[in-house]
Amino acid sequence: MSKFNKIYLIDTLNNQILLIKYTKVNGQGLKSFFHPLKIDKNLKLEDLSKFITLDIEASINMEELIEIKDSSIFQPVMISAYNFYNEKSIFTNLSPNIDKLMEQFLLNFFDRSLHKFVIYAHNLTSFDGVFILKHLLKIGEKFDYKIDPLFRDRKLISIKCRFGQDKNGRYRYYIEFHDSLLLLNSSLKKLGDTFLSETPELMKMDNSEIMSYLLNPAKFSLLSKEGQIDLMNQLKNYCINDCISLSHIIHKFALLIFKDFKINIHKYPTISSLAMGIYLTKYLKSISLIPLITCKIYRDIRNAYHGGHTDVYQLYSNEDIHSYDYTSMYPSVMLENEMPVGDFSKFEGNPLNCGETFESLCNQHAFVKCSVYVDKSLNRPLYQTNVEINGELRSVCATGTFHNQWVYLKEICKYYELTNGLTRIVPDSIKKGYLFESKNIFKDYINEFFKIKQSVDKTNPMYLISKLMMNSLYGRFGLKQELTKHEFLDNLEIEKISFTKDINIKDIIEFDDLEKSLLITVFNSDEVKLKSSIPIAATITALARMKLSEILSDLELDILYIDTDSFKCLQKITELDRYKHLDFYGLGALKYEGSFSESIFLLPKVYGGIYKDSTSEITKVKGFKNKIEFNQLKDLLFKNKELKLTQNKWFRNMLKSEIKIMKTPYNLALNDNKRVNNLKTFKTNPYHFYNYDPESIKY
Numbered sequence: 001m002s003k004f005n006k007i008y009l010i011d012t013l014n015n016q017i018l019l020i021k022y023t024k025v026n027g028q029g030l031k032s033f034f035h036p037l038k039i040d041k042n043l044k045l046e047d048l049s050k051f052i053t054l055d056i057e058a059s060i061n062m063e064e065l066i067e068i069k070d071s072s073i074f075q076p077v078m079i080s081a082y083n084f085y086n087e088k089s090i091f092t093n094l095s096p097n098i099d100k101l102m103e104q105f106l107l108n109f110f111d112r113s114l115h116k117f118v119i120y121a122h123n124l125t126s127f128d129g130v131f132i133l134k135h136l137l138k139i140g141e142k143f144d145y146k147i148d149p150l151f152r153d154r155k156l157i158s159i160k161c162r163f164g165q166d167k168n169g170r171y172r173y174y175i176e177f178h179d180s181l182l183l184l185n186s187s188l189k190k191l192g193d194t195f196l197s198e199t200p201e202l203m204k205m206d207n208s209e210i211m212s213y214l215l216n217p218a219k220f221s222l223l224s225k226e227g228q229i230d231l232m233n234q235l236k237n238y239c240i241n242d243c244i245s246l247s248h249i250i251h252k253f254a255l256l257i258f259k260d261f262k263i264n265i266h267k268y269p270t271i272s273s274l275a276m277g278i279y280l281t282k283y284l285k286s287i288s289l290i291p292l293i294t295c296k297i298y299r300d301i302r303n304a305y306h307g308g309h310t311d312v313y314q315l316y317s318n319e320d321i322h323s324y325d326y327t328s329m330y331p332s333v334m335l336e337n338e339m340p341v342g343d344f345s346k347f348e349g350n351p352l353n354c355g356e357t358f359e360s361l362c363n364q365h366a367f368v369k370c371s372v373y374v375d376k377s378l379n380r381p382l383y384q385t386n387v388e389i390n391g392e393l394r395s396v397c398a399t400g401t402f403h404n405q406w407v408y409l410k411e412i413c414k415y416y417e418l419t420n421g422l423t424r425i426v427p428d429s430i431k432k433g434y435l436f437e438s439k440n441i442f443k444d445y446i447n448e449f450f451k452i453k454q455s456v457d458k459t460n461p462m463y464l465i466s467k468l469m470m471n472s473l474y475g476r477f478g479l480k481q482e483l484t485k486h487e488f489l490d491n492l493e494i495e496k497i498s499f500t501k502d503i504n505i506k507d508i509i510e511f512d513d514l515e516k517s518l519l520i521t522v523f524n525s526d527e528v529k530l531k532s533s534i535p536i537a538a539t540i541t542a543l544a545r546m547k548l549s550e551i552l553s554d555l556e557l558d559i560l561y562i563d564t565d566s567f568k569c570l571q572k573i574t575e576l577d578r579y580k581h582l583d584f585y586g587l588g589a590l591k592y593e594g595s596f597s598e599s600i601f602l603l604p605k606v607y608g609g610i611y612k613d614s615t616s617e618i619t620k621v622k623g624f625k626n627k628i629e630f631n632q633l634k635d636l637l638f639k640n641k642e643l644k645l646t647q648n649k650w651f652r653n654m655l656k657s658e659i660k661i662m663k664t665p666y667n668l669a670l671n672d673n674k675r676v677n678n679l680k681t682f683k684t685n686p687y688h689f690y691n692y693d694p695e696s697i698k699y
Contacts, residue, residue: 157179374402
């Protein structure tokens with residue numbers, strides 16, 4: 001043992017180092033772990049009321065789009081807001097000068113009495129935020145306020161606005177814009193049905209008449225002057241009512257979370273961040289349990305992080321096909337299994353040459369770099385990895401030998417067992433890896449929310465809340481260790497930053513009507529420490545695939561299609577003796593969804609079926625919002641032709657405050673992106689790679 005905590009295992013006969021093992025590589029002391037959050041003892045019920053709701057109504061000529069043009073632009077008509085704290089509403093008719101009136105309206109929020117208030121819009125990310133961001137930037141430039149939009153994966157998460165500088169140039173006050181849809185992912189009407197059932201007068205108003213005018217502005221000009229005034233009054237009432245309705249939904253949500261967890265939801269812009277806040281406050285007891293994973297360790301283990309297994313094995317069937325879904329797949333594996341936690345170590349070399357066995361490694365949580373062999377005889381291979389097919393990187397389950405793979409060792413051991421050794425790690429191929437301790441850290445969290453879900457009616461708000469909390473936590477652990485920063489700066493400030501070697505500038509966006517520009521910089525896993533743990537996220541998704549594989553590897557089952565947590569199968573699975581134990585009420589159960597008399601599975605996420613009992617049909621085409629008939633999919637398969645479709649697609653430009661809908665082509669055709677199709681038998685076969693090495697591919 002050296003002073004650097006290295007263990008050298010040396011082959012003295014051949015005079016070579018077999019293994020170097022580093023202990024405790026997850027940083028110095030407790031700073032490298034998640035810390036439990038303390039309950040804010042100063043939090044009062046009054047604080048839950050300190051928020052504002054905002055809504056924008058806009059018109060667009062959809063009839064013109066359908067009949068004449070290829071695109072049409074939304075025109076904001078009215079904006080309103082409701083301050084839940086003082087029960088006051090404001091509104092502005094945005095005609096005729098949208099820019100000036102929008103800025104005047106938004107300036108109402110830059111008031112020190114609203115310090116720390118959150119302004120919610122239901123769909124800030126995709127609608128309201130598009131219209132207000134540029135105007136906030138203009139306000140920032142005009143009054144020397146600091147506007148900080150937060151984007152993640154190119155989606156607007158929040159906008160923090162700082163104002164009220166002191167003599168040292170520091171901002172004393174701030175407000176934040178949040179998207180309530182990122183907390184409660186449902187329509188305002190459905191949320192009203194759930195949260196406002198006892199106060200129906202606060203629910204969303206019927207908007208059919210108003211929408212008919214907003215979607216066809218020409219109808220408005222045909223109204224008399226009195227009719228136009230009356231319609232604008234209706235629109236005003238509707239817009240304000242939406243704000244009031246949303247505010248009561250948010251407040252009731254805030255009260256329910258506060259009652260059980262003593263947490264202020266206004267500090268959390270997304271449901272996953274709120275779930276994490278609840279977990280860290282109530283369920284994380286140790287300060288040295290969940291390691292923060294960053295830098296190269298993060299990048300290594302992220303290569304072992306894959307999503308759900310989705311594949312087509314048979315393109316068509318006119319026999320009865322039965323559909324099954326696992327109930328809450330990810331929460332169930334979080335409940336049942338231990339996770340990689342605690343102090344962890346890194347090793348270089350192959351521990352199997354030094355006394356370790358697969359069994360001893362699997363007793364720990366091991367992520368290793370190695371080569372994986374998948375025998376060509378497997379028609380439904382289980383091992384999932386990324387390979388280049390047709391010039392693009394695809395996540396596939398193929399056969400062959402795959403080199404330089406980062407894998408979760410327990411998953412490979414499971415596939416070795418299920419395939420009788422036809423899926424295995426190539427001997428002597430392990431190069432390096434990480435070993436974690438093991439503990440069940442989610443049992444209490446999942447159990448409590450599942451009990452809540454079981455104890456209430458589906459119309460009870462706690463049913464929705466418990467469902468959201470169970471399904472949102474795991475994704476937060478897979479949060480990318482990457483931060484994109486947006487700063488609104490003048491040219492001199494940008495020039496100074498550009499000479500800083502350590503700053504990665506992604507883009508500089510200039511505005512025609514503003515002196516300042518938007519500087520977009522990117523910070524990667526070497527520079528940021530976000531609260532995420534990629535080993536935990538990778539373990540959860542791997543455990544879900546492992547659970548799916550137990551049925552998928554059963555060659556007596558005729559499985560046509562799988563998708564993450566569901567099967568389409570010729571047999572009634574839970575009626576077979578060996579699977580009857582999966583037919584129960586609870587997390588992880590295999591639930592029968594229905595049967596199809598005729599089915600078609602063209603591609604992952606592209607399928608259709610005729611229900612056996614009702615003869616009604618279902619079709620799903622990923623990325624296409626309009627209805628497609630079952631026979632259209634059938635013609636596509638049997639005639640092997642491309643299906644040329646069009647759909648109205650939204651295009652958003654936040655820097656121009658513009659949303660337009662355009663007629664966009666959507667071409668649907670069979671492809672061999674994940675498996676090879678055989679149109680004579682309607683079967684598919686996996687790709688085979690003799691020696692695939694991702695590190696030899698240059699992008």
